[in-house]
Amino acid sequence: MKKCVILAAVLFSGILTAQEGKPELEAVGNKVKATYYYENGKIQQEGFFKDGKLDGIWVYYDENGNKKTVGEYTDGLKTGNWVYFNENSLKEVAYVDNKVSSVKNLQKNALANRN
Numbered sequence: 001m002k003k004c005v006i007l008a009a010v011l012f013s014g015i016l017t018a019q020e021g022k023p024e025l026e027a028v029g030n031k032v033k034a035t036y037y038y039e040n041g042k043i044q045q046e047g048f049f050k051d052g053k054l055d056g057i058w059v060y061y062d063e064n065g066n067k068k069t070v071g072e073y074t075d076g077l078k079t080g081n082w083v084y085f086n087e088n089s090l091k092e093v094a095y096v097d098n099k100v101s102s103v104k105n106l107q108k109n110a111l112a113n114r115n
Helices: 002-018 108-114
Strands: 024-028 031-037 043-050 056-061 067-074 077-085 090-096 099-106
Touching: none
Parallel strands: none
Antiparallel strands: 024 031, 031 043, 043 056, 056 067, 067 077, 077 090, 090 099
8 A cells, every 4th residue: 555655646747847837828819828838848748638637739849859749638538549759659548438448569560651
Protein backbone atom coordinates (compact mmCIF):
# COMPACT_ATOMS: atom_id res chain seq x y z
CA MET A 1 0.00 0.00 0.00
CA LYS A 2 2.82 2.36 0.91
CA LYS A 3 4.44 1.72 -2.50
CA CYS A 4 1.17 2.58 -4.25
CA VAL A 5 0.93 5.88 -2.39
CA ILE A 6 4.54 6.75 -3.26
CA LEU A 7 4.01 5.79 -6.91
CA ALA A 8 0.84 7.89 -7.10
CA ALA A 9 2.68 10.86 -5.57
CA VAL A 10 5.52 10.54 -8.08
CA LEU A 11 3.13 10.29 -11.03
CA PHE A 12 1.05 13.23 -9.79
CA SER A 13 4.14 15.38 -9.27
CA GLY A 14 5.20 14.54 -12.85
CA ILE A 15 1.86 15.79 -14.14
CA LEU A 16 2.20 19.01 -12.15
CA THR A 17 5.77 19.51 -13.34
CA ALA A 18 4.66 19.03 -16.94
CA GLN A 19 2.11 21.79 -16.51
CA GLU A 20 4.00 24.18 -14.18
CA GLY A 21 4.51 26.82 -16.85
CA LYS A 22 1.60 29.02 -17.71
CA PRO A 23 -0.01 27.89 -20.94
CA GLU A 24 -0.84 30.05 -23.89
CA LEU A 25 -4.66 30.06 -24.09
CA GLU A 26 -6.88 30.81 -27.07
CA ALA A 27 -10.67 30.65 -27.36
CA VAL A 28 -11.74 28.43 -30.27
CA GLY A 29 -15.51 28.10 -30.54
CA ASN A 30 -16.82 26.62 -27.30
CA LYS A 31 -13.37 25.29 -26.34
CA VAL A 32 -10.10 26.75 -25.11
CA LYS A 33 -6.89 25.75 -26.87
CA ALA A 34 -3.98 25.40 -24.46
CA THR A 35 -0.34 25.25 -25.49
CA TYR A 36 2.35 24.45 -22.92
CA TYR A 37 6.04 25.09 -23.58
CA TYR A 38 9.35 23.67 -22.42
CA GLU A 39 11.90 26.08 -20.97
CA ASN A 40 13.70 25.94 -24.34
CA GLY A 41 10.62 27.46 -26.00
CA LYS A 42 9.52 24.34 -27.86
CA ILE A 43 5.95 23.11 -27.51
CA GLN A 44 5.52 20.50 -24.80
CA GLN A 45 1.83 19.75 -25.33
CA GLU A 46 -1.19 21.29 -26.95
CA GLY A 47 -4.86 20.52 -26.94
CA PHE A 48 -8.30 21.69 -25.91
CA PHE A 49 -10.35 22.14 -22.78
CA LYS A 50 -14.13 22.25 -22.67
CA ASP A 51 -15.90 23.14 -19.43
CA GLY A 52 -12.58 22.80 -17.59
CA LYS A 53 -11.92 19.23 -18.84
CA LEU A 54 -9.51 17.98 -21.47
CA ASP A 55 -11.53 17.51 -24.64
CA GLY A 56 -10.50 16.78 -28.21
CA ILE A 57 -7.12 15.99 -29.71
CA TRP A 58 -4.00 16.46 -27.58
CA VAL A 59 -0.46 16.22 -28.92
CA TYR A 60 2.59 15.75 -26.69
CA TYR A 61 6.17 16.47 -27.79
CA ASP A 62 9.65 15.81 -26.46
CA GLU A 63 12.09 18.66 -25.78
CA ASN A 64 13.41 18.44 -29.36
CA GLY A 65 9.97 18.99 -30.88
CA ASN A 66 9.34 15.37 -31.89
CA LYS A 67 5.84 13.98 -31.35
CA LYS A 68 5.62 11.56 -28.42
CA THR A 69 1.88 10.98 -28.18
CA VAL A 70 -1.29 11.89 -30.06
CA GLY A 71 -4.67 11.09 -28.56
CA GLU A 72 -8.18 12.26 -27.84
CA TYR A 73 -10.05 13.14 -24.68
CA THR A 74 -13.80 13.31 -24.23
CA ASP A 75 -14.97 15.07 -21.05
CA GLY A 76 -11.55 14.52 -19.46
CA LEU A 77 -11.33 10.79 -20.33
CA LYS A 78 -9.00 9.13 -22.83
CA THR A 79 -11.01 7.79 -25.76
CA GLY A 80 -10.36 6.27 -29.15
CA ASN A 81 -6.99 5.34 -30.57
CA TRP A 82 -3.85 6.92 -29.16
CA VAL A 83 -0.51 6.69 -30.92
CA TYR A 84 2.69 6.54 -28.88
CA PHE A 85 5.85 7.37 -30.83
CA ASN A 86 9.17 5.79 -29.97
CA GLU A 87 12.47 6.17 -31.75
CA ASN A 88 12.16 2.65 -33.19
CA SER A 89 8.45 1.86 -33.09
CA LEU A 90 4.87 3.04 -32.78
CA LYS A 91 2.18 1.74 -30.50
CA GLU A 92 -1.52 2.26 -31.01
CA VAL A 93 -3.53 1.98 -27.82
CA ALA A 94 -7.32 1.93 -27.95
CA TYR A 95 -9.12 3.45 -24.98
CA VAL A 96 -12.74 2.96 -23.96
CA ASP A 97 -13.95 4.98 -20.96
CA ASN A 98 -10.36 5.89 -20.02
CA LYS A 99 -9.31 2.20 -19.94
CA VAL A 100 -7.00 0.37 -22.33
CA SER A 101 -9.00 -1.98 -24.52
CA SER A 102 -6.23 -3.04 -26.94
CA VAL A 103 -2.60 -2.39 -27.86
CA LYS A 104 -1.07 -2.77 -31.33
CA ASN A 105 2.56 -2.48 -32.36
CA LEU A 106 2.81 -0.61 -35.66
CA GLN A 107 5.54 -0.12 -38.23
CA LYS A 108 6.55 3.52 -38.55
CA ASN A 109 5.60 3.52 -42.26
CA ALA A 110 2.15 2.06 -41.43
CA LEU A 111 1.14 5.36 -39.86
CA ALA A 112 2.28 7.31 -42.91
CA ASN A 113 0.16 5.03 -45.13
CA ARG A 114 -2.96 5.77 -43.03
CA ASN A 115 -2.90 9.51 -43.75
